[in-house]
Structures are given as structure tokens and as C-alpha cells.
Amino acid sequence: MRRYSQQKRFLFAVDCIIFGFDGQELKLMVIQRGFEPFKGKWSLVGGFVGEKESAEAAAARVLKQLTGLDGLYMEQLHTFSEHDRDTVERTVSVAFFALIDIQRYKKQINEDYHPAWFSINDLPDLIFDHNEIAELAKEKLRYKAALHPLLFELLPPKFTMPQLQNLYQCVYNTGFDKGNFNRKLLSTKLLMKLKDKDKLGSKKGAFYYKVDTKRYSASFNTFFNLVPGQNK
Amino acid sequence: MRRYSQQKRFLFAVDCIIFGFDGQELKLMVIQRGFEPFKGKWSLVGGFVGEKESAEAAAARVLKQLTGLDGLYMEQLHTFSEHDRDTVERTVSVAFFALIDIQRYKKQINEDYHPAWFSINDLPDLIFDHNEIAELAKEKLRYKAALHPLLFELLPPKFTMPQLQNLYQCVYNTGFDKGNFNRKLLSTKLLMKLKDKDKLGSKKGAFYYKVDTKRYSASFNTFFNLVPGQNK
DNA sequence: CCAAAAGTGTTTATTTTACACCCATGA
DNA sequence: TCATGGGTGTAAAATAAACACTTTTGG
Numbered sequence: 001m002r003r004y005s006q007q008k009r010f011l012f013a014v015d016c017i018i019f020g021f022d023g024q025e026l027k028l029m030v031i032q033r034g035f036e037p038f039k040g041k042w043s044l045v046g047g048f049v050g051e052k053e054s055a056e057a058a059a060a061r062v063l064k065q066l067t068g069l070d071g072l073y074m075e076q077l078h079t080f081s082e083h084d085r086d087t088v089e090r091t092v093s094v095a096f097f098a099l100i101d102i103q104r105y106k107k108q109i110n111e112d113y114h115p116a117w118f119s120i121n122d123l124p125d126l127i128f129d130h131n132e133i134a135e136l137a138k139e140k141l142r143y144k145a146a147l148h149p150l151l152f153e154l155l156p157p158k159f160t161m162p163q164l165q166n167l168y169q170c171v172y173n174t175g176f177d178k179g180n181f182n183r184k185l186l187s188t189k190l191l192m193k194l195k196d197k198d199k200l201g202s203k204k205g206a207f208y209y210k211v212d213t214k215r216y217s218a219s220f221n222t223f224f225n226l227v228p229g230q231n232k
Numbered sequence: 233m234r235r236y237s238q239q240k241r242f243l244f245a246v247d248c249i250i251f252g253f254d255g256q257e258l259k260l261m262v263i264q265r266g267f268e269p270f271k272g273k274w275s276l277v278g279g280f281v282g283e284k285e286s287a288e289a290a291a292a293r294v295l296k297q298l299t300g301l302d303g304l305y306m307e308q309l310h311t312f313s314e315h316d317r318d319t320v321e322r323t324v325s326v327a328f329f330a331l332i333d334i335q336r337y338k339k340q341i342n343e344d345y346h347p348a349w350f351s352i353n354d355l356p357d358l359i360f361d362h363n364e365i366a367e368l369a370k371e372k373l374r375y376k377a378a379l380h381p382l383l384f385e386l387l388p389p390k391f392t393m394p395q396l397q398n399l400y401q402c403v404y405n406t407g408f409d410k411g412n413f414n415r416k417l418l419s420t421k422l423l424m425k426l427k428d429k430d431k432l433g434s435k436k437g438a439f440y441y442k443v444d445t446k447r448y449s450a451s452f453n454t455f456f457n458l459v460p461g462q463n464k
Numbered sequence: 465c466c467a468a469a470a471g472t473g474t475t476t477a478t479t480t481t482a483c484a485c486c487c488a489t490g491a
Numbered sequence: 492t493c494a495t496g497g498g499t500g501t502a503a504a505a506t507a508a509a510c511a512c513t514t515t516t517g518g
Contacts, residue, residue: 003267004321007280009241012313012324035235048239055313055324079311079326081244081287089236092244092287092324094311146455147379162470180508182471202469204515223378225507394497411499412481434496435489457480 011091014059015046015130017077017137018067020102021154023163025119026170027102028134029066032114033127037088044130045115046093055094063098066115073099073153075144077137085129097137099153145171147223149188152211160198160206161185188224190216243323246291247278247362249309249369250299252334253386255395257351258402259334260366261298264346265359269320276362277347278325287326295330298347305331305385307376309369317361329369331385377403379455381420384443392430392438393417420456422448 018029033043045066049058056076063072077095085091102117118124120138123131145151151167152159165181185191192212197205250261265275277298281290288308295304309327317323334349350356352370355363377383383399384391397413417423424444429437 004243004323007243008283010244010281011236011239012242012244049242049313051240051322052315054315055311076310078308079287081281081326083284083286090283091236094313143453160470177509178470179472179510184507199516202515203517204468204470206470221375392497409482410497411483414498416480429497431489435491436487436495436497437489438497 011086011089012049012055013046013091013093014049014055014062015044015080015093015095015133016059016062016066016074017095017097017134018045018063019097019099019120019137019141019154020105020117021167021170022102022117023166024170025121026154026167027117028120028123028137029115029117030124030126031066031116034113038127041127042116042124043127044095044133045113056096059094059096059098066113067100067105069100069104073150077140078133080129080133082129087128093133095133095137097141099150101154101156103156142171147225148220149185149190149216149224152216158194158198158208158210160201160208162201162206163198164209184225188219190219243318243321244281244287245278245323245325246281246287246294247276247312247325247327247365248291248294248298248306249327249329249366250277250295251329251331251352251369251373251386252337252349253399253402254334254349255398256402257353258386258399259349260352260355260369261347261349262356262358263298263348266345270359273359274348274356275359276327276365277345288328291326291328291330298345299332299337301332301336305382309372310365312361312365314361319360325365327365327369329373331382333386333388335388374403379457380452381417381422381448381456384448390426390430390440390442392433392440394433394438395430396441416457420451422451 020027020029029045030042031045032040045062047058047062047065049055053061056074059074060070060072063074064070074096075098077097079092079094081092083090085093120134123134125131126134145168151164151171154167155163161182162178164185165176165178168181169175190212191209194208194210197207199205252259252261261277262274263277264272277294279290279294279297281287285293288306291306292302292304295306296302306328307330309329311324311326313324315322317325352366355366357363358366377400383396383403386399387395393414394410396417397408397410400413401407422444423441426440426442429439431437
């Protein structure tokens, strides 16, 4: 361990893996890079960290800039620091993943960015190590969502059980039994049944639920077992 | 998003939370800082990241320097980047936690560091945000060890079931049923029973086990349910 | 009335838990 | 021989899984 003054200084950035769900597919937001090098190439949403800003604050700022939304679900994923990961200059990047209700997303007025949603199963080539980062984010999302009910964050405040089940099925690429799914999700005690129904999905209509935010935040360290067939 | 050239550069460091187990208590290694400011104060083991070095490589180097050991279990924990966390100069730090068999640890010849082991329940005041980092590491260790059998890494290559159970009990501060513990651990199929016994712990003696490293590395993404009573 | 999707019930299998019991051995 | 800790057996409780059945309603 040596003195501060002898040490190199590096660029410090954040990259955001923004997941969205459109009712059909799990998607990831990418942009066309607005500056050289690789201007116009697909890239994760990111930015440099300001002088008096934490990585978390920078990521929130970037998210806000792109989606117009505050207070999104956001979580530190991993820090990427291979010395040659950015071909221009050594840059350390903290990756965050964020979950947004895609319907709440308003198209950014600022046309410097050209955001696009890609299915997570069909991502384009991204610059630098961004494909690797996105892969890790997908893994982490599946891992975490199997234990903690966080996929709510991808849906509107009011959602139906079939919608939620469909989302889980998209994330895990498999079919769930609706009876068991219902019971399991209700047994978390984190959902509150509302009085009105969504009538678009079916003739009968499905009741809306919303998250009991109090219990939700209180229970974030308890394990659930939300994805069947993981343990053998 | 602006040009590279306009951005600030920051110092970039790693901090290692080194867990060890002495058969009685879960411990954490801290050192007396060898340079100003705060020379002589307790601190996590850390160091700056070299010019062509990743954070992972830097952490491994620091670990080797301190313990004399290679190939330790090591995992990226979290990146700390509050602008004022280091009072000297803005420093971003990637924290890693490592697990070592305390008996394998050889006292470092280099007396610049003064490593000491503290019980994780009774840590001294550490510099900067290191107490916060250590807290997070403890949480993460408990979280992860409840799902994946990684506490093996804190024991010698050969260990007995009672030893392992005792370790779990120390980590979770609770008592486990030995019958259920045995069955659960054996059901992971990751342990191989050896022919010899440890006769120090009891008159009857307890069989040694070792980790089936092949299966161990293959199964690292499967969930187990190693800590009873987590789900209600 | 019927197809289609929502939602409920029920049976079976599996896992978890609690706790009793047997075993080996050094003092 | 007996106290001590290691190890096994087993019944009851709780969970999970599979799948059949009922409900609602627009066309």
C-alpha cells in the first residue's frame, strides 16, 4: 500500500441496464451512442460520475434523463474494471439494473439519445463489454426474482394475476400452474386485492391487485420460493 | 453525456473483508494502517488498483500479500463511491469479501501491516466507511450462505459435520438440529465422507468429510435451503 | 349456449421439523 | 459403567405440485 499521490486516477462511469416489460416480452433499453468513438453504435445507457456525485446518484440522474422518471427500482449490479474494457481510456464502470413499467416511460424529448427497446433474447451488438454486462444483469434478475418479489416493479401500479404470471413466465421462459402461482403469490401477503377488474384480457375479467408497499419494503430480506422446480 | 476529456479522474481502490473461523467465532481481519493520515488506526485490508490491473486482480494481490495464500474464495461485494468517503481525496472503492481457513493463514513476515482478527460481533472503530462496509459484508455472507454451501471455504480441507454445524451456528447465531443438519448437508451431494475420524472433539470421534470440488463448482447456481426457518 | 380465461378445490407427493433413540469410547 | 457427543430413525406437520372443477361473460 503506497501513498495517495503516487497513484493513477481513472475515469469513473455508470451503466444502466434498464429492463421493461410490454406485456409480451422482457425488454432492455439501449441507446445509440451520441459521441465518438463508436458514435451511433448501440450502447447501454450510461454516463460519467460527477465530481461530488456517488455512482448511485449518477445512475439515478441518467435514468431520469432518459426515462423522465424518478424513484425507479435500481440496484447496484457489479463493477467492471478490466483495464482495457473501454478502448479510449481506462474507465471503471459501476453497472446498475433498473426495472420500469414500460407504459410509464415517456419518450425523451432530447433527441441526442435514440433509445430503443430490444427483447432480452435478441440484443444487438453493443459497444465495449456491454453485452457481457447485460448478460450478467439478466442472470441477476432471474436469480433475485426467484427469491424476492421484485417483478412487480415492471408492471403498472394496478395489475392482474394473469398479467403477473405472464411476466414471470417471460422471465423464466416456462409455464407455471395458475392455481399454484396464485396461491404462492398471495401467500407472500404482499398483494392487496382491489375491487375492480381488468376486462381487456378476458370476458370474465381479472381482479386488479396492488402491492402493499409497507409490507413489501419490510419483507425485502425474507426469502420466498417464487419459481418452482429450482430445488431438487 | 459528455466527452471523456472533460471528465474528472478519481482514485480507485479495493477493500477486502477477510472472514476467518477459528472453531469458536467468526472473525474478520483488520490491519493497522501503515501510512498517514490515520496511520496506526484500524482499517480493512485494501490497496490501490494498478494501472493495468482489474479490481479483482488487485484484491487477489492484496489478499496474497497479507495472507500468503493464493486462490482464496473471493467475491465482489459492492462499490462504495460517496464523494466524501475518503477524507484525503475522492476514492472509489470496490469491496470484496474473502473466506479463508484461519489455520492456513501464515503470519505475514512484513511487519508494515499489523493484522489482527476481531470477532465480527465486536469490531473496533475502523477508518472511513469501513464499518459500514463490514456490516454489508456480514449481511451478504449470511444471505449467500443460506442459499449456497460456501462456508466450507472457512474450514480446513477435511472437516467433520459437527465442526461444520458449529460454523453455521456461529454465522447465524442460533442452534440447529444435528439430525436435520446432517441430512440437509448430505442431500446437497457435495460432501464426500472420508474413512478417518477426528478424535479431538469427542470420545467417539467424528468422520471427516471433504468437498466434492467437481460437483461443488458445477452446482454453484442451484439454490439450497441451508438455514431453517427463513421462510414463513 | 359455448368457448375461453379466471379462479377455486382437492388429492398426492415431497420436504421440513421435532424429537427419540442407538452407538462408540475414554475416563 | 457411564457420561458425552456422534450418528440414525421416524412420525407429524407443513409445503409444493398436479390437475380437476366451477365461474363468468362476450359473442
